[in-house]
Amino acid sequence: MSEKILIALGGNAILQPKQEANYENQLNNVHHSTEMIAQIVKKGHRVIITHGNGPQVGNILLQHEEAKDVIPPFPLDVCSAESQGFIGYMIDQALKNTLQRMGLKNQVVSMLTQTQVSKDDVAFQNPTKPIGVFYSEDEAKQLADKKNWVVKEDAGRGWRRVVASPKPESILGSEVIKTLTDANAIVIASGGGGIPVVKNEDGTFQGIEAVIDKDRSGFKLAAEVKADKFMILTDVPNAYINYGKPNEKALGAITLEEAKQYIKEGHFSAGSMAPKMESAIKFAEQGGKSIICSLDQAGLAIEEKAGTIISK
Numbered sequence: 001m002s003e004k005i006l007i008a009l010g011g012n013a014i015l016q017p018k019q020e021a022n023y024e025n026q027l028n029n030v031h032h033s034t035e036m037i038a039q040i041v042k043k044g045h046r047v048i049i050t051h052g053n054g055p056q057v058g059n060i061l062l063q064h065e066e067a068k069d070v071i072p073p074f075p076l077d078v079c080s081a082e083s084q085g086f087i088g089y090m091i092d093q094a095l096k097n098t099l100q101r102m103g104l105k106n107q108v109v110s111m112l113t114q115t116q117v118s119k120d121d122v123a124f125q126n127p128t129k130p131i132g133v134f135y136s137e138d139e140a141k142q143l144a145d146k147k148n149w150v151v152k153e154d155a156g157r158g159w160r161r162v163v164a165s166p167k168p169e170s171i172l173g174s175e176v177i178k179t180l181t182d183a184n185a186i187v188i189a190s191g192g193g194g195i196p197v198v199k200n201e202d203g204t205f206q207g208i209e210a211v212i213d214k215d216r217s218g219f220k221l222a223a224e225v226k227a228d229k230f231m232i233l234t235d236v237p238n239a240y241i242n243y244g245k246p247n248e249k250a251l252g253a254i255t256l257e258e259a260k261q262y263i264k265e266g267h268f269s270a271g272s273m274a275p276k277m278e279s280a281i282k283f284a285e286q287g288g289k290s291i292i293c294s295l296d297q298a299g300l301a302i303e304e305k306a307g308t309i310i311s312k
């Protein structure tokens with residue numbers, strides 16, 4: 001049966017923490033990701049792709065800041081647009097090439113997407129979204145003093161700069177994304193959670209400096225395009241309870257109630273697995289099926305033979 005599937009590609013699918021952030025590495029990783037996505041397209045499903053941008057938007061911001069004596073730096077929402085542009089370009093090109101090699105004729109289009117947030121979101125008072133490269137604790141604290149950054153430890157992987165991450169309220173242009181997907185095009189949209197914008201009282205929009213969580217926006221987009229499945233592809237095969245402990249256990253097919261109970265018990269780290277589980281739960285609450293799995297098991301997980309699967 002052909003289904004409409006929103007695929008959220010994790011940051012690791014584009015750049016792994018220990019890799020140099022050059023263009024070739026990112027393009028190679030994206031090529032591998034598109035091979036996995038093409039397996040799903042080949043099964044006849046309609047696909048919408050969203051992606052992370054944490055490392056990339058942080059690096060772009062740093063490039064702007066480092067060049068400030070020569071060229072005035074751009075605000076963070078514009079850096080987000082830049083990251084969406086270049087990652088969308090890589091995925092679009094890699095996927096077109098992969099589909100062509102496989103003899104598949106789907107059109108691929110990458111849409112620069114804005115996501116509406118509230119300027120009153122409490123997230124603006126408490127930055128939590130890690131961006132850019134990893135530092136040692138000492139380095140990060142020195143940079144925080146020198147450059148007025150907020151830095152935090154990121155899920156046991158090192159220290160990073162953090163920025164505000166407001167909740168997405170709606171994905172601008174999601175009707176067009178739905179129309180294109182329903183016409184069997186593969187749409188890359190809402191990358192990096194979408195460019196954060198706020199709506200003014202007169203109805204106009206303007207950018208705001210933040211980075212939205214792509215899994216939270218992924219849920220919004222999945223709901224707005226009426227997807228059947230919301231698939232979060234990351235670098236672990238499942239969500240786990242007691243993660244990293246001797247009694248760790250991979251979660252397979254679970255109910256909404258079980259998922260909510262595990263969240264309550266604090267099994268998932270903020271800023272990594274917690275937003276994935278929360279977004280997966282919200283989608284399942286609306287009657288859809290959510291899947292969290294590794295990139296390499298995407299083909300199996302779509303047949304419900306791998307990954308963590310949450311449904312009503």
Ligand SMILES: Nc1ncnc2c1ncn2[C@@H]1O[C@H](COP(=O)(O)OP(=O)(O)O)[C@@H](O)[C@H]1O
Pocket residue numbers: 009010011012013052155233234235236238239240241242243267268269271272273274
């Ligand atoms: N309970 C958990 N189960 C699985 N992974 C977890 C859990 N808690 C934290 N994690 C971490 O979440 C990471 C995936 O989240 P993240 O790095 O944000 O992914 P991505 O960039 O692919 O979206 C895993 O590499 C793992 O270290």
Ligand SMILES: NC(=O)OP(=O)(O)O
Pocket residue numbers: 010011012051052053054055130191192193211212213214215
């Ligand atoms: N915007 C966002 O959530 O990016 P990452 O998934 O790369 O952190």
